[in-house]
Amino acid sequence: MKLDSRKFSQEAYAALTAIEKDLDKKYHKKASSLIQGLTPYISTWGLHRLSGDAKKFLNGKAEDTKYKGKVYKKFLSSLKSFSGQNFNVDDEGSLINMPLKEYTALNRLAIELAREWSFWASAILGEPEE
Numbered sequence: 697m698k699l700d701s702r703k704f705s706q707e708a709y710a711a712l713t714a715i716e717k718d719l720d721k722k723y724h725k726k727a728s729s730l731i732q733g734l735t736p737y738i739s740t741w742g743l744h745r746l747s748g749d750a751k752k753f754l755n756g757k758a759e760d761t762k763y764k765g766k767v768y769k770k771f772l773s774s775l776k777s778f779s780g781q782n783f784n785v786d787d788e789g790s791l792i793n794m795p796l797k798e799y800t801a802l803n804r805l806a807i808e809l810a811r812e813w814s815f816w817a818s819a820i821l822g823e824p825e826e
Contacts, residue, residue, distance in 0.1 A: 703778070708812040711774040712820040715767060723763040729824035730767055731817040734810035743803055747772055747788035771813065775806050 712731075719727055738746060746768050753765030772785040781802050784790040791799065818824065 704812040707778045708816045724821040725825035728817040728821040738806050744788045744791040
């Protein structure tokens, strides 16, 4: 399979412009900072933990952390669309129970996609801010 490297940019750009519209502007720079940390997060903890954190933040009571859940969920949705892999974005169990070979390949693809997200985040959402 040949993969056009521009596909990563197209996927990241489309997802981030959707996030830009979905998030309150006051969270754009925080989201940009969060996105900068996606690559090491996925490398260290994996996609199943990202999915679990997405759920935790979306269902949490703190309004100022819901943006994290939205960003993580959008990343997982983007990855699912990009990869064509069948997993439930809202259920970390679908990733935990995935065959190892498929999960490892998906995790590696996620790292590359996260790098592209990181590149576009500042241009679309603004310079990272804590």
